Amino acid sequence: MRVGVLTGGGDCPGLNAVIRSVVRKGVQDHSIDFIGFKDGWRGPLEGLTVPLDVPAVRGILPRGGTVLGSSRTNPLSVEGGTERVRANLERLGIDALIAIGGEDTLGVAAELYRRGVRVVGVPKTIDNDVDGTDYTFGFDTAVNIDTEAIDRLHTTAESHMRTLVVEVMGRHTGWIALHSGIAGGANAILIPELPFDIEEVCGWVESRFRIKYAPIVVVAEGATPKGGRPVVKDESLDAFGHIRLSGIGDWLAAEIEHRTRKEARTVVLGHIQRGGTPSAYDRWLATRFGLHAVGAVVDGDFGKMVAVHGRRIERVPLADVAGKLKTVDPEVYREVDVFFG
Numbered sequence: 001m002r003v004g005v006l007t008g009g010g011d012c013p014g015l016n017a018v019i020r021s022v023v024r025k026g027v028q029d030h031s032i033d034f035i036g037f038k039d040g041w042r043g044p045l046e047g048l049t050v051p052l053d054v055p056a057v058r059g060i061l062p063r064g065g066t067v068l069g070s071s072r073t074n075p076l077s078v079e080g081g082t083e084r085v086r087a088n089l090e091r092l093g094i095d096a097l098i099a100i101g102g103e104d105t106l107g108v109a110a111e112l113y114r115r116g117v118r119v120v121g122v123p124k125t126i127d128n129d130v131d132g133t134d135y136t137f138g139f140d141t142a143v144n145i146d147t148e149a150i151d152r153l154h155t156t157a158e159s160h161m162r163t164l165v166v167e168v169m170g171r172h173t174g175w176i177a178l179h180s181g182i183a184g185g186a187n188a189i190l191i192p193e194l195p196f197d198i199e200e201v202c203g204w205v206e207s208r209f210r211i212k213y214a215p216i217v218v219v220a221e222g223a224t225p226k227g228g229r230p231v232v233k234d235e236s237l238d239a240f241g242h243i244r245l246s247g248i249g250d251w252l253a254a255e256i257e258h259r260t261r262k263e264a265r266t267v268v269l270g271h272i273q274r275g276g277t278p279s280a281y282d283r284w285l286a287t288r289f290g291l292h293a294v295g296a297v298v299d300g301d302f303g304k305m306v307a308v309h310g311r312r313i314e315r316v317p318l319a320d321v322a323g324k325l326k327t328v329d330p331e332v333y334r335e336v337d338v339f340f341g
C-alpha cells in the first residue's frame with residue numbers, strides 16, 4: 001500500500017512528531033510505502049513529492065515546523081483542481097492520503113473525500129479551534145511560550161508602572177488568550193467570542209494601578225471592541241502592495257494610554273508562538289494522532305479525522321467538523337473574570 005502525507009495551513013510545533021509517528025508505525029507494522037507531498041495541498045495539486053521513509057524521519061521529533069513544508073493552497077479554488085489532484089494521486093500510485101492541518105486543510109480533505117479521494121485527517125493548530133477534538137497539538141506549546149512572555153512582562157511593567165498589552169494569536173477564537181492569560185496572571189483577557197467594552201477594560205486597568213501594580217492586558221488578535229473593529233493604519237505595504245493594518249493590540253494600548261493618562265506599551269507575540277520545539281504534551285498528542293491515523297488507513301476507514309476526547313483517541317467524520325469552529329464557552333470565560341481588574 002502506498003500512502004501520501006501532507007501538512008497544510010499555518011505550521012505549528014508537533015507536525016514533525018506526527019509525520020515521524022505515521023511513518024514509523026506504517027512502515028514497521030504494516031509495510032506501507034510513504035510519499036511526502038510538499039507544501040500542503042500544493043503537493044498533490046502540482047505533483048510535488050519528497051521521499052518519506054524511516055531514515056527521513058530520524059531526529060525530527062523535537063523539531064518545530066514541518067519537514068514537508070506547508071502552504072494555504074486550496075485545490076478547490078483552482079479550476080480543475082480536484083481532477084489534477086486525482087490524476088497526480090493515480091500517476092503516483094497513491095492509495096490513500098493523510099492530511100495534517102487546521103480548519104481549511106481539513107475542509108478541503110472533507111470535500112475531496114466527498115469527491116472520491118481516500119483521505120484521513122489529523123487536526124493541528126496552535127489556535128485549538130478545530131471542532132470535534134478536545135485539543136490540537138501546537139496549542140500547549142503556544143500557551144507555554146505566551147505564559148513565559150507574560151511572566152517576563154509583569155516585571156518590566158512593574159518597574160515602569162505601565163500597562164502592557166500582550167497581543168496573542170487567535171483570529172476567530174480566544175483559547176490561547178484565555179489559557180495563557182490565566183496562567184500568566186493577566187488582569188484582563190479579551191477574546192473574539194465576546195466583544196469587549198473599552199471603558200470596562202480601562203476600569204480594570206485603573207483598579208490595578210490603584211493597588212500599585214501594573215496591569216497586563218492579554219488580547220487575542222481577533223478580539224473586537226463593542227461597536228465594531230477599529231481600523232488602524234500604518235503606512236507600510238505588505239508583499240502584495242496592500243496597506244498593512246496594525247493589530248488590535250496597538251489600538252488598545254493607544255486607547256488605554258489616552259483614557260487612563262498612563263503609559264501603555266504593546267507586545268505582539270506573533271509567529272514566535274508557532275516556532276521552535278514542541279512541548280512534551282504536544283509531542284505525546286501528535287505521536288498518538290499519527291498512530292491512530294495509520295490505524296484508520298489500514299482499516300479503510302476514510303473520510304475521518306482522528307480526535308482526542310478525554311484520554312481516548314477516536315475517529316470523527318470529517319464532514320461533521322468541516323467548516324465549524326470550536327469556540328470558547330462564555331460560561332468558562334465568566335468563571336475566571338474574578339481575576340480581572
Ligand code: F6P
Pocket residue numbers: 010102125126127169170171221274
Ligand atoms: O491559524 C493559525 C494562525 O497562527 C493564526 O493564529 C494566525 O492568525 C494565522 O495563523 C497567521 O497566519 P500567517 O502565518 O499566514 O500570517
